[in-house]
Amino acid sequence: MSAQEVNVAIIGGGLMGREIAAALQRWPALVDHPPRPRLTAVCDIVPAAMDWFDQIDTVTTKTTDYRDLLADPSIDVVYVAVRHDLHQVIYSDVVRAGKDLLAEKPFGIDGPAARAVLQAMADHPESFVRCSSEMPFYPGAQLAIAAVRAGGLGRIIEARSAFLHSSDLDADKPINWKRQVATCGEAGVMNDLGMHAWHVPLRLGWQPRQVYAVLQDIVPQRPGPDGALVRCDTWDNAVVHAWVGGDDDGFPLAVETKRLAPGEKNTWVFEVRGTEGGVRFSTKNAGALEVFRVVDVPGVGREQVWQTLDVGSQSSWPTVTGGIFETGFSDAILQMWAVFLAERAGALGDRFGAATPQEAAATHEIYAAALRSHAEGRRIAL
């Protein structure tokens, strides 16, 4: 096997396990990417869940016990997409086995779980670990990040990062593991969607100093497996008002994560406004980046101008896709894997990398403060 070939195993063959398996089949779309991943193994405790993987002919191992994969020396990288209450044990076992790991968010069910995985990583520094978060790899998001980093916005007045979902609008939708504290976590919707909304702010250095949170439990019961109503005890919507930076030069950052956002589907919105300029990007209109500038308009004077930039297809890693073609969720997933495996191979360069375990752990500290803020009706310092 060439040093550039990377054998990948997936633990959890559900929604995300299949999404990633499909993304890896599109690898030839990446131009001159050093590693060549091959999906060779899958594990799910439900054997029928693995039938789907039969159509991928590189998959030669199927097992219901993930420890079989960890004992297999041919496997280099493990992607884990399981319930949040299973993250700590499985992620730690992957790291202890010396495998590299792309872990699904929220990287443990809570702060202590995330810290336990960080400890396993400290004990096994040979294992390269990142956390899944694909939204920043939309081309428009990359441009928005570049614009903020370039510093041309003047003094930042405010920022907003919102992940808006509508999967739970139907109150008759049956309960599942994502809607129960025991398997999703006390942070509820923040555990589900928070990494999507916090990755870019944290990478920009916008660690909140204090938070004030408003949480909603909109659908408190849902039909169980037999149709009888059972408690749906996770928070559905969360709005976290954070203060970033110093007293004099800081600004408010609003981070919204909502499972019941009427009129939305699966949308991440990122918006920053400063005294001289601003950017606004939404995955709902992924081909466009809105740019705001205060400019001198000849004959008119100093005025506020919004412009829309067509962003095309190119994101972090170049692809064979035509530059003017338009982009979507599956492209962002492929780009996240491209930067994950590039960084693992030491070839990331100055590109925006996948979310780090430290960033993921920091989100749990924010969620814990948000839970306290809502319970006590006051702002909490971090």
Ligand SMILES: NC(=O)c1ccc[n+]([C@@H]2O[C@H](COP(=O)([O-])OP(=O)(O)OC[C@H]3O[C@@H](n4cnc5c(N)ncnc54)[C@H](O)[C@@H]3O)[C@@H](O)[C@H]2O)c1
């Ligand atoms: N990045 C994203 O955009 C995104 C989107 C959805 C979900 N997620 C995350 O992905 C993870 C999984 O979510 P999902 O929607 O794919 O869930 P899912 O319920 O669709 O799939 C989970 C799979 O794990 C299997 N499983 C359970 N216990 C197992 C074990 N011990 N060993 C092996 N397999 C086991 C289940 O049988 C199921 O097939 C969660 O952490 C979730 O937050 C990420």
